[in-house]
Amino acid sequence: MLSLVDIDLGYKQQIVLPKINLSFNENEHVAILGPSGVGKTTLLHHLYQQLSEQTCLCSQAKGLVDNLSIYHNVFIGGLARYSRCYNMANLLWPFNKPQQHISAICQELELTAPLHQKVSELSGGQRQRVALARALFQQQPVFMGDEPFSALDPLMGLRLLNLVKQAHQSVICVLHDAELALAHFERIIVISDGKVVLDDKANRLTLAHLSQHYALADTVKNAVA
Amino acid sequence: MPRTMTFAGFSFVGHWQKITLLLLLMVSVCWFFADTEVIALEPWIELGRMGQGFIHPNFFATEYLFEALWQTISFALLGITLGLLLGFPLALCYQHPLIAAICAFIRAIHEIFWALIFLQIFGLSAITGILAIALPYAATFARIFSDILQQAPRHTLFSLPKGTDKLSAFIYGRWMHMYPQIVDYIRYRFECALRSSAVLGFIGMPTLGFYLESAFRQGHYEQGGALLILFVLLIGSIRFWAKPIFLWLYLPLAIYFLPPIPAIDGQIIWRFLSVDILPPMLQGQPFLSWFDIDILSKVFDWAYKLITQQVFPGMIATLVLAFCALGLTYLLTLILLPFNTRLMMPKVIILIMRAVNLILRSLPEYLLAFVLMMLLGPSMLPAIIALALHNSGLMVFLMARQADSVTVPLTYQPRIDQYSYLVIPNLYPHFMGLLFYRFEVIIRETAILGMIGVMTLGFYVDSNFSEIRFSGALLLLVFTAGLNVIVDYLARRLLH
Numbered sequence: 001m002l003s004l005v006d007i008d009l010g011y012k013q014q015i016v017l018p019k020i021n022l023s024f025n026e027n028e029h030v031a032i033l034g035p036s037g038v039g040k041t042t043l044l045h046h047l048y049q050q051l052s053e054q055t056c057l058c059s060q061a062k063g064l065v066d067n068l069s070i071y072h073n074v075f076i077g078g079l080a081r082y083s084r085c086y087n088m089a090n091l092l093w094p095f096n097k098p099q100q101h102i103s104a105i106c107q108e109l110e111l112t113a114p115l116h117q118k119v120s121e122l123s124g125g126q127r128q129r130v131a132l133a134r135a136l137f138q139q140q141p142v143f144m145g146d147e148p149f150s151a152l153d154p155l156m157g158l159r160l161l162n163l164v165k166q167a168h169q170s171v172i173c174v175l176h177d178a179e180l181a182l183a184h185f186e187r188i189i190v191i192s193d194g195k196v197v198l199d200d201k202a203n204r205l206t207l208a209h210l211s212q213h214y215a216l217a218d219t220v221k222n223a224v225a
Numbered sequence: 226m227p228r229t230m231t232f233a234g235f236s237f238v239g240h241w242q243k244i245t246l247l248l249l250l251m252v253s254v255c256w257f258f259a260d261t262e263v264i265a266l267e268p269w270i271e272l273g274r275m276g277q278g279f280i281h282p283n284f285f286a287t288e289y290l291f292e293a294l295w296q297t298i299s300f301a302l303l304g305i306t307l308g309l310l311l312g313f314p315l316a317l318c319y320q321h322p323l324i325a326a327i328c329a330f331i332r333a334i335h336e337i338f339w340a341l342i343f344l345q346i347f348g349l350s351a352i353t354g355i356l357a358i359a360l361p362y363a364a365t366f367a368r369i370f371s372d373i374l375q376q377a378p379r380h381t382l383f384s385l386p387k388g389t390d391k392l393s394a395f396i397y398g399r400w401m402h403m404y405p406q407i408v409d410y411i412r413y414r415f416e417c418a419l420r421s422s423a424v425l426g427f428i429g430m431p432t433l434g435f436y437l438e439s440a441f442r443q444g445h446y447e448q449g450g451a452l453l454i455l456f457v458l459l460i461g462s463i464r465f466w467a468k469p470i471f472l473w474l475y476l477p478l479a480i481y482f483l484p485p486i487p488a489i490d491g492q493i494i495w496r497f498l499s500v501d502i503l504p505p506m507l508q509g510q511p512f513l514s515w516f517d518i519d520i521l522s523k524v525f526d527w528a529y530k531l532i533t534q535q536v537f538p539g540m541i542a543t544l545v546l547a548f549c550a551l552g553l554t555y556l557l558t559l560i561l562l563p564f565n566t567r568l569m570m571p572k573v574i575i576l577i578m579r580a581v582n583l584i585l586r587s588l589p590e591y592l593l594a595f596v597l598m599m600l601l602g603p604s605m606l607p608a609i610i611a612l613a614l615h616n617s618g619l620m621v622f623l624m625a626r627q628a629d630s631v632t633v634p635l636t637y638q639p640r641i642d643q644y645s646y647l648v649i650p651n652l653y654p655h656f657m658g659l660l661f662y663r664f665e666v667i668i669r670e671t672a673i674l675g676m677i678g679v680m681t682l683g684f685y686v687d688s689n690f691s692e693i694r695f696s697g698a699l700l701l702l703v704f705t706a707g708l709n710v711i712v713d714y715l716a717r718r719l720l721h
């Protein structure tokens with residue numbers, strides 16, 4: 001699907017990840033792990049730019065527009081499918097068909113707040129589910145997420161991950177929850193110190209393998225305990 | 226040991242302290258050169274009558290009171306509407322340096338000068354008043370909207386589905402993020418437009434200012450007092466009568482009840498553009514002969530004389546006046562701010578101060594200066610005080626809102642030391658930003674004070690217009706605008 005060969009990643013002068021070599025196949029579920037600030041989001045954004053024709057990007061809740069309703073925020077995922085006149089008219093007077101579609105998605109995501117509620121009034125977990133609903137409404141074969149389940153409780157996170165996997169052929173996620181990654185993704189990529197330090201099938205790895213490369217949140221917790 | 230101590234002291238002088246010291250230095254230098262002599266007149270009888278006028282206002286002395294009120298609102302409304310229609314598209318292409326430069330130039334010329342120019346073309350017609358507001362406001366909207374839209378979070382646009390059309394991307398991804406700020410700003414500008422509209426009365430437009438000025442000039446203080454009280458109430462009650470929903474009603478009414486617009490005479494416009502605005506030695510000469518050596522040298526002499534005798538003295542007076550007013554505004558705002566925030570004062574005092582602020586920022590500087598001149602005699606002092614009072618009224622109003630939103634620790638006590646440690650440092654960068662923006666505004670406002678005889682650039686522009694020397698007036702306006710553009714540029718450089 002996509003191969004990076006000796007690519008330098010970063011912003012302008014500041015290269016965060018020099019000479020990266022990675023390839024991604026279709027129908028793969030990939031988790032990207034690593035300590036914070038190491039360049040995981042940079043990598044994900046680069047992947048997204050390469051594959052933006054067939055990808056939806058879901059970043060926690062960063063892309064939400066606070067002044068718009070839940071309905072409109074989810075509808076943003078469908079902007080490219082409709083004409084500009086339709087989009088403008090829908091802003092003033094929401095159409096019925098997308099409303100039904102979006103309402104069904106929200107029900108699946110257990111987002112029970114009324115569709116006309118502004119997202120600025122929602123909790124962190126609700127906002128994250130609005131962002132997920134937008135990605136699902138985009139109906140693309142590839143899903144890319146930047147910690148898309150971080151504000152949800154583990155059970156809910158798992159349920160939504162399964163929904164995302166059902167709806168997309170390929171899933172690439174930046175995660176901080178190593179256990180979730182090991183149990184539910186096929187391939188794990190660990191980035192640390194500006195390079196890819198681990199890239200392997202998940203069923204051949206354990207938490208112990210991962211903790212050799214960076215301090216896992218859980219091991220830190222254990223150490224403190 | 227003492228030596229190292231002083232060094233340590235100096236190292237605490239940070240960015241904002243340096244800027245403040247620089248500002249205070251400039252102000253003291255200017256204050257030294259400013260003509261601030263107090264000439265004790267015997268104003269007490271006149272002031273007493275003025276006070277009597279405010280105590281016993283006569284609301285029925287003005288014959289066309291309702292019309293004047295309605296025209297004031299209607300010019301402001303139509304001016305703002307046209308300004309928005311022009312300003313929005315300009316905001317979208319404001320990134321282009323040429324557009325930004327043209328807007329800076331248009332903005333730099335005060336409404337009253339635009340009115341004086343349009344007066345030559347359209348006469349005392351409603352078009353003059355509306356355009357005089359719309360044009361500079363459009364240029365201001367362009368800049369502010371472009372600034373606001375730039376602040377929209379980038380991530381929404383980045384993650385939009387590929388293939389989204391440009392309009393939908395702009396509206397959903399940028400506009401919807403920022404529109405509350407934009408609406409807030411339009412609301413604030415509407416208040417400014419009401420003031421501008423009233424001020425246009427001073428040059429003869431049929432708004433409140435016209436009746437206000439004639440009442441004060443003729444000493445009919447009970448009439449003037451009534452008009453001023455009405456004007457302050459009009460501005461103070463904006464949020465009750467200018468609800469967005471009512472605007473759909475006002476706007477058609479404003480258009481329908483416009484005073485009849487006299488037919489536009491194409492010949493007058495053409496004459497103004499092709500003859501009147503040319504230097505006297507070029508008027509009536511064929512275009513090709515303009516470049517003859519002796520005509521060119523005459524033009525050069527004319528411009529040289531104008532620049533040395535009017536532009537430079539006017540510019541220096543403008544800057545001296547503006548710096549003194551800026552310094553006083555700075556001090557007054559810092560002194561008044563604690564009285565206006567819930568972090569220092571109980572509710573009762575804040576309510577009283579709100580009323581004081583409203584009066585300070587609603588009174589046209591022109592009238593304030595006019596009254597102060599009777600008290601202090603003809604010098605720069607009345608103008609300095611008038612500008613400072615008006616601007617600090619506005620600054621305190623805007624800063625108090627900011628101050629009230631500062632989060633303080635639970636242990637906070639409303640004392641001056643806690644306020645200085647926990648509140649002021651939070652506000653200071655914003656405060657200085659606002660102050661430097663006001664400096665540009667103050668320079669523009671010195672224009673009006675020129676019309677009551679303070680010899681700023683505005684004074685020379687006004688006298689050129691009244692002597693029907695349009696070419697001179699335009700040359701002066703170009704320099705006035707240039708000065709504003711430079712000041713704006715320097716202020717932005719200093720702050721960023």
